[in-house]
Amino acid sequence: MKKNVYPWYVLALLTLANISSFIDRQILSLLVKPIKHDLHLTDTQMSLLMGLSFALFYTFFGIILGRIADRYSRRNLIIGGITIWSLMTALCGGVRSYGQFFLARMGVGVGEATLSPSAFSIIADLFPKKRLATAMSLFSMGVFLGSGLATLIGAGIVAKLPNEGTVLVPVFGEIYPWQVLFLYIGLPGLVIALLLLTIREPQRTGTLQTNGQTSRVDLGESLDIIFRHPKAYLLIAFSVACQALINYGCNAWVPTFVARTYGWEVPRAGAFYGLVVVVSSIAGVLFGGWYADKLTRDGHTDGRLRVGVLGIGLALLGCIAPLMPRAEWALLTLSLPIFGLAAPFGAATAAIQELMPNQVRALASSIFLFILNLIGIGLGPTIVALFTDYIFHDENMIRYSLVLLFALGGGVGLVLSYLSLKPYRLAVAEKQSVLQPA
Numbered sequence: 479m480k481k482n483v484y485p486w487y488v489l490a491l492l493t494l495a496n497i498s499s500f501i502d503r504q505i506l507s508l509l510v511k512p513i514k515h516d517l518h519l520t521d522t523q524m525s526l527l528m529g530l531s532f533a534l535f536y537t538f539f540g541i542i543l544g545r546i547a548d549r550y551s552r553r554n555l556i557i558g559g560i561t562i563w564s565l566m567t568a569l570c571g572g573v574r575s576y577g578q579f580f581l582a583r584m585g586v587g588v589g590e591a592t593l594s595p596s597a598f599s600i601i602a603d604l605f606p607k608k609r610l611a612t613a614m615s616l617f618s619m620g621v622f623l624g625s626g627l628a629t630l631i632g633a634g635i636v637a638k639l640p641n642e643g644t645v646l647v648p649v650f651g652e653i654y655p656w657q658v659l660f661l662y663i664g665l666p667g668l669v670i671a672l673l674l675l676t677i678r679e680p681q682r683t684g685t686l687q688t689n690g691q692t693s694r695v696d697l698g699e700s701l702d703i704i705f706r707h708p709k710a711y712l713l714i715a716f717s718v719a720c721q722a723l724i725n726y727g728c729n730a731w732v733p734t735f736v737a738r739t740y741g742w743e744v745p746r747a748g749a750f751y752g753l754v755v756v757v758s759s760i761a762g763v764l765f766g767g768w769y770a771d772k773l774t775r776d777g778h779t780d781g782r783l784r785v786g787v788l789g790i791g792l793a794l795l796g797c798i799a800p801l802m803p804r805a806e807w808a809l810l811t812l813s814l815p816i817f818g819l820a821a822p823f824g825a826a827t828a829a830i831q832e833l834m835p836n837q838v839r840a841l842a843s844s845i846f847l848f849i850l851n852l853i854g855i856g857l858g859p860t861i862v863a864l865f866t867d868y869i870f871h872d873e874n875m876i877r878y879s880l881v882l883l884f885a886l887g888g889g890v891g892l893v894l895s896y897l898s899l900k901p902y903r904l905a906v907a908e909k910q911s912v913l914q915p916a
Contacts, residue, residue, distance in 0.1 A: 500624025722854025
C-alpha cells in the first residue's frame with residue numbers, strides 16, 4: 479500500500495470501529511418502551527442502563543488501559559477490546575433480569591474503553607500537525623455517525639419486531655423480540671477486529687528524549703506531564719464534557735420525547751432523528767476539523783478551541799427545539815445544535831494530543847475521556863430522567879427536561895470553552911522544546 483494512502487486506510491478502519499462502538503452503545507434509546515415493559519423498569523432505571531452501567535467501567539478501565547496503550551501495542555489492545563464489546567453486546571440478547579443486563583452493559587464499557595485512547599495516539603503518530611484536527615475529526619465522526627445509524631438502522635429493525643411474546647434463538651433459548659437486535663448489532667464487530675489485523679503498530683513520534691534515547695516515564699512522571707498546565711487541560715475536558723452531556727441526553731431520550739409528546743411511533747421518531755443526527759453531525763465534525771486546522775495555519779494557537787466556543791454557542795439554540803408545536807419542527811430545529819455539538823470534538827482531542835509527548839498521549843486521552851464520559855454518558859441520560867421523574871413527576875413532561883438539559887449543558891459549556899482559550903495559548907507557548915518533531 480502506498481505510503482501516503484496507508485494512514486488514511488488505518489484511519490478508515492479506526493473510524494469504522496468507532497461507528498460500531500457507538501451503534502452498540504446507543505441502540506438502547508430505541509428500546510426504552512419494550513425494555514421498561516418486559517423488565518418492569520422506571521425511567522431512572524432505564525437511564526442507568528443507557529448511561530451509568532456503561533460509563534462506570536468505561537471511564538475507570540479507560541485510565542488503566544490508556545497507561546497500557548502508552549507502553550504496549552495499541553493495535554492489539556483495540557482488537558481485544560472490539561472482541562469483548564461485540565460479545566458482551568450480543569450477550570445482552572440473552573439476559574433474563576435487570577441485574578444481568580446491568581453487568582452485560584458494564585462489559586460493553588470495558589471493551590469500548592480500549593478504543594479511543596489508543597486510536598488518538600495512533601492517529602497523532604500517523605498524521606502531521608497541520609492535518610491532525612482534520613484526522614481527529616474524521617475519527618470522531620464515528621461518534622455521531624454511529625449514534626445516527628443506531629437510530630436509523632435500529633428503527634427499521636424495531637419496526638419489524640413482534641410487540642408481544644418471545645422468540646426462540648439457538649444458545650439463548652426463548653428471548654424477547656427486542657433482544658434479537660443485540661445479536662444483529664453485536665456480532666458484526668468481530669469482522670472489524672479481523673480487519674484490524676491488517677494494520678501494523680506505528681512507530682511512536684514526538685517522544686521525550688534523554689541523551690538521544692526515548693525516555694521511559696513512570697506513572698508519577700506521566701501525571702506530572704499531563705497536569706503541567708492544569709487549567710488548559712481541565713477546562714478543555716470539562717467544556718467538552720458539557721457538550722457530551724447534551725449529546726448523550728438527546729441520543730437517549732429524543733426518540734422517546736417525540737413519541738410521548740407528539741404521538742409518533744418510536745421507530746418513526748428514531749428514523750427521523752437518526753437522519754438529522756447523521757447529516758448535521760457529519761457536517762459539523764468535518765467543518766470543525768477543517769476550520770480548526772485553518773485557524774491554526776493562520777497563526778491562531780488557540781484555533782482548535784475557538785471552534786468549541788462557536789459550537790457550544792450554537793448548542794444553546796437547542797432550548798427552543800423541544801417546545802416546537804410539531805414533531806417535524808422540533809427535529810429540524812435540533813439540526814443546528816447538533817451541528818454545533820459535533821464541530822469541536824475532533825479539534826479538542828487534537829489540542830490535547832498537541833500538548834503531550836508520545837509517552838503520555840494515551841493516558842492523557844484516557845483521563846480526558848474519563849471526565850467527558852463520566853459526565854456525558856454517566857449523567858446525560860440520567861439527568862433527563864431525574865428531571866422527568868423527580869422535578870416534573872410526569873413522563874409526558876420530558877420536553878421540559880430536555881430544555882433544562884440544553885440550558886444547563888450549553889450555559890456551563892460556553893463559559894468553560896471561553897475560559898480555556900488563554901490557558902491553552904500559554905500552554906502551547908511554553909511547550910517543551912525537547913520534544914522530537916512529529
